[in-house]
Amino acid sequence: MKIYSHENQMLHQPKTYFSRGKMRQPQEKPERLIELLKAPKALGLTVITAKDIGIEPILDVHDLGYVDFLKNAYSEWMAVEEDMGEEVQTTIYMPNNNEGLGILAKAAKYQADGSAPIGKYSWTSIYWSAQTALNAAQNLLTQETEQNKIQVCITRPVGHHARKSAAGGFCYLNNAAIIAQYLLKKYNKVAIIDTDMHHGQGIQEIFYDRKDVLYTSVHGSPIDFYPVVAGHEHERGQGEGYGYNFNFPMPHGTDEAGFFDYVDKSLATVELFNPDVIVHVLGFDVYKDDPQAKCHVSTEGFQVLAQKLKELNKPLIVLVEGGYCIEKLNDNFQSFLSGL
Incomplete structure (x- = not known):
């Protein structure tokens, strides 16, 4: 097993977080790392320590x-003569019919909600989060052995809500999508298994009409819960991608046994697809005391989850994403690593 990270991911320090009608304390902060x-x-x-793979794999997924x-x-925001505040943040959301004339219009075009502000050093962390993930993918492309068949990436800011051209849900670049696309240089079929508390609508959107990347997600029901507009069971893909998108929304309040019932359904789908490689989006926000949790997974449960993934016996890249009960991240991550 190999584990990757980069110290530059510490530099992103959001100060604002607007959600459900009021300002809240940021949860995706450096202390997590x-x-x-x-x-x-x-x-x-x-x-x-991750090395720089370059911008090209990012641009293979996200719009220039x-x-x-x-x-x-950030530099354009600060160049405006009026005091705009310390971060790029908007309450205007207009992705369509928007020519992006001026930084406020660009923010309205590219920021999908109020949880993804951009500060002075945000881009540096965003970039190195993606590079951390890409290091694992690059290693599989060039040096796959039994010794490094499992790789873990400690990444922040997180990524699975980032759409092709929109930031939101604490996410800016979609690391899972970026490395899935990158892995297709060698592998024919990639499966993404998402067990974060929230549905990864960014991943779903990017691969919705494709059959070379299977997306399965176990998450809290999106009814009145982020991302609210995606993650329902009937969303199965479109075109040649129909049948390659599987959502398993859990009723809010699901216990640990129920969580694993849904996980087992997801894994059965992945086994049927028989991928060449698996990308796992790991969210510690399913932990029972997490401020975002709508289910009740224990610390010991993360060891069980890891063992189930390992039993698939495929090359595996784990992206550590959600999880905001900071005082338990160490224990929960130790449990998961022990399972691997």
Whole structure:
């Protein structure tokens, strides 16, 4: 097993978070990475510093104009003579019929909600989060062996809500989609297994009309719960991608046994697809005491989850994404790593 991260992911420090009618305290913050990094250290595992794979794999998934916005929005925001605040943030959401004339219009075009502000160093962290994921993919493309068949990426900011040209849900670049696309250089079929508390509507959107990437997601019902407009069971894909998108929305309040019932259904679908490689979006926000949780997974449950993934006996890349009960991230991640 190999584990990757990069210290530049610490630089993104959001100060604002607008959700459901009011400002809230940011939850996707650098302290998460500090706690997550304690887990491999406690288990005597080495964390590899990610290297720069380049921008091209990012642009294979995301629109150039959107990536340009993420990279340059802060400097354009600060160049406005009026005091605009410390971060690029908008309450105007107009992705269509918007020519992007001016930074406020660009923010309205490319920020899908109020949870993805852009600060002075955000782009650096966003970029290195994607590079951390890409290091695992690059290693599988060039050096797949039994010793590195399983790879874990400690990534922030998180990614699965990021759409082709929109940030939201604490997400900016869709790491799972980026590495799935990158892995297709060698592999014919990639399966993405998402067990984060929230549906990854960004992944779904990107691969919705394709059959080379299977997307399965176990998540809380999106009825009045983020992302609210996607993640329902009837969303099965379109065109040649029909039947390659599987959502397993859990009723809010689902217990641990119920969670694993849904996980087993997801894994059965993946086994039927018989992928060459698996990408797992791991969310610790399914933990019973997480502020985002609508189910009740225990610390010990993450070890069980890891064992189930390992039993698929496929090359596996794990992306550590959601999880906002900071004081339990270390314990929960140790449990998961022990299962691998």
